[in-house]
Amino acid sequence: MTFTQNFTAVGDSLWWTALVAIIPILYFFWALAIKKMKGHIAGLTTLLIALILAVVAFDMPVKTAVMSASQGAVYGLVPIAWIIVTSVFLYNITVRVGQFDIIRSSVLSITEDRRIQALLVAFSFGAFLEGAAGFGAPVAISAALLVGLGFNPLYAAGLCLIANTAPVAFGAIGIPIIAMEGPTGIPALEISKMVGRQLPILSIFIPFFLVFIMTGWKKTIEVLPAVLVSGITFAVTQFLSSNFLGPELPDVLSALVSLVALAVFMKFWQPKTIYRFKSEEQTATLQVEKYSAGKIFKAWSPFILLTALISLWGIPTIKTALTGHYEGSNAILSAVNSLGKFLTFTPEVPFVNNQIIDGMTELPIAAVYKLELLGAAGTAIFIACFITKFIFGMSFKVWGQTLFSTLNEIKFPIVTICAVVAYAYVTNAAGMMTTLALVLAKTGALFPFFSPVLGWLGVFITGSDTSANVMFAKLQQVTAGHVGMDPVLALAANSSGGVTGKMISPQSIAVAAAAVGLVGRESELLRFTLKYSIILLLCICIITFLQSNVLGWMVP
Template sequence: MSSGIVLASYTQDYDPIGNSLGLSSIVAVLPLVVLFVLLGVVRMRAWLASVIGLAVSLVVAIVFYGMGVGDALNSGLLGAAFGFFPIMWIVINAIWVYNLTVDTGHFDVLRRSFASISDDQRIQAIIIAFCFGALMEALAGFGTPVAISSVMLMALGFRPLKAAAVALVANTAPVAFGALAVPITTLAAVTKLPVDDLGAMVGRQTPILAVFVPLALVFIVDGKRGLRQCWPAALVCGLVFGIAQYAASNFWSIPLTDIIAALASALAVLAFSKLWRPVTPPDVTEQGGEPQPTAASGAAGPEPTGGGTATRVEERVVDSRSEVLKAYAPYLIIIVVFVLATRVPPITGVAPTKPGATGTGLEAATWIVNWPGLHIVSGTGAPVSTTFKINILSAAGTLLLISGLLTLPVLRIGVGHALRTYWRTLVQLRTAIVTVMAVLALGFVMNESGQTQTLGLWLAGAGGLFALLSPILGWLGTAVTGSDTSSNSLFGALQVSAATSAHLSPTLLAAANSSGGVLGKMISPQNLAIAAGAVGLAGREGESFRRVLWWSIGFLAFMCVLVYLQSTPVLSWMVVA
């Protein structure tokens, strides 16, 4: 496809100010500062703050870095395209499947199924907020688990603030592999590191965190007494989840990691509950007849099902085995579809690895294309990859769409109903779509112009101590944007740049960005708003923030120490080679 025309390319300059990496870094960080201030201080809506941050990144790229207007806009367009496909394509179809179960009442059947395991709120917190929340994170992410879990807990008698706090803290360990590992996929795209290596490395960090999260949940529900009386179940849950998450991410399937871990931990708690039951004081049993505030739909996330009022009459409903099976069917179908699509070679096929190559199996409908008109050269003179992958059949979002279509006859849903629900889902997620596309565009502009590399070179001045600080970047990114995916897009390339300059493992620090990011999820304004809206306490996000802040900081300190030790001979054996 040669036209004989030599296309101009942009060469990255990591010190545009000249002989002052510190001043160049101040300029490079402006888009992030603007984004953080607008979200965290001004409390502007996420989509608008993201668009303004994107505009600032374009100005910095053009005015200070000398990037052409066309190249800057084109870089942002590439990022926005990636933000929609595959990222939001996954979220749209996952929320669609969830909305179908709500419409048919099968989500309520699922909730009652969980409640039947135990009437002890501490065990319910583990099962619903951690295990089922992890499954929701695996399938959708982006605030879905917080909205759904908090409403389910409210329906079982939890106080509103406690339900919100439990749901927020529980939504940690699964986040890095959420939405079928979209954060890891995004991290691989912006860092150019193998997705399998990144997934394996994150799978050697967050599983350790997972061991302690269920213990934290029982403490939030019932303090020290809860730990004394329920630690065996919490420990079983955390250990099984951590082991399953490690095994799946390192040896089997990165997209299915959280699904496997969530189901394994739920089954473990169920089996353990048959053999052991905690002493349950009256004040932590189900308060079914006590009136609760009505749950409201969260403005920043998917609409939760039902209200917050639980009555004993409703809780005494006995669902038939066939109805319970139908309630679980969508998730079982998703697992089967993904196993067939990712683990059966004739179906999976072989994906193309470069533009012009062809694939087999599902990957026969996969194309890798050079993004039109974008030609970037790094500061070292090497070309920067600006390709875009279109995998129509093998994309996780498409597999979710197929799973949803297979679910229709099982739940007896007509095509018209399914289409109306799909449109409602698109409307429901419209601001989330804009936000994610804008944040990804911002990240790509910073990466392609060289702003990210400037910050990386400056931060590398910390040397080996940068490993101690690395998770904090991911934590800040997620805390502000509400998304580990967005945080990875913003800081993933920066982590790699700093790691290379400091002679540390790029894979380790890139993974640390995602692992640290999961701990910023619970204090992000977006998630706090979702939780407050779901439990009917909109406007009282500050109370939830104060309840979960120290958990976030404490877990972050643990992650910083873990990553630092992994960068030293003490735990270097844990690092993916």
């Protein structure tokens, strides 16, 4: 029995159907921001509401709805939750053996100023991890590092979520941009060029925004030179690489240039006053213990190793071998391919695979459980954890105890992640998301302004700019053609708007909360980031509207 998506399922009206489709979203905001439910309770009840609406309002068969949820839950485990487990595990290892004290001192040796530390770790290092891995690893690792440096957990998580705005569109070696080429036929390079003419405007602003959130106007102006070095070097590199190299390297290159430029700049310039948190001594200078270069390198080696491995995992040729799809003649890659094929499982989802008819294309939708155990970024991080055991001379007993305590620490966030991803899959399968998108597409001449909202909404629901781009790319392209908007601009707007929704996505909130020990306090984190998400979304909406109507010369 097949199920055909119906975007006018309620009263034969698109508007009434959209009103019903938005109920789970409104409920989730209410549950976290107002009711202050624990994340896993809010996630599970939102999933339940989505299932009921899918069956009752959208006439989706119960079996199809439930199995769609199971598909999302499995994706929530691998790759997303797997990344969180391994990221937090790696951080906990460095703490357990006392190496994080050396990491902390090495950062403090560059500057004791908390504002600059936020730029180095949350903005630059986080962007590098986003470019190399994506899927939650950047926020988890950079937030944990900030907490280890002495940041308030809520601020650490919130700042890293906001900082993650600048790099998300080019994350995981450009996958969000590349993913739009298939359904639209527009070359990824052209979309990359357009995104590279939108996000750099935000990238210049984000470092200022981060420090302003932390300290206010006056304290931000005190470090304006450092803020400008961080933002401008990142933005210029992001523009040049996205326009002349493609979507794969903008994050990695921009982050490295920004990180090195700021670190070198701090050798020649320091703020007049050192900013510390109120809980710290305001007058006395912190005693920073000096370590040899060898000890510092050893302490940082797990994260250097992590960066190298997840970068390796992101190389397209190696990725195909890790997932069992390599067809070349290289002996090493062929051996990896055999192992990757053995550890890759894609069974069909019962009652879902080719049983749902897309209401837009009238074609059946394939659905499989995608379990790429070797190819998952979390596996690269786990290998880094295993090698780190030998670098630090840990016993298997202590290493295992650390892993067990990590799993126990984040068991509820894992439930939250699985629940919200399951909810996203149910709403997509039932046609709820497309219904909301069709309403926005009816804004006509104002569509260029509202185009980024589609991406924002998609990332909020799915937690992934890649998923939002795949979901709405064709709709953006077709609608843009009808209203006289350049399709390349509409596709870029979807991705750029999507990055502003990352910081309030239930998945991202759960990941950040787990990384800094805020399990059960996800509502506080959502309230912290929500207003900034809306502010940055409005910026992208205005930029897109101007590029469509006034600044047409910016469109490639």
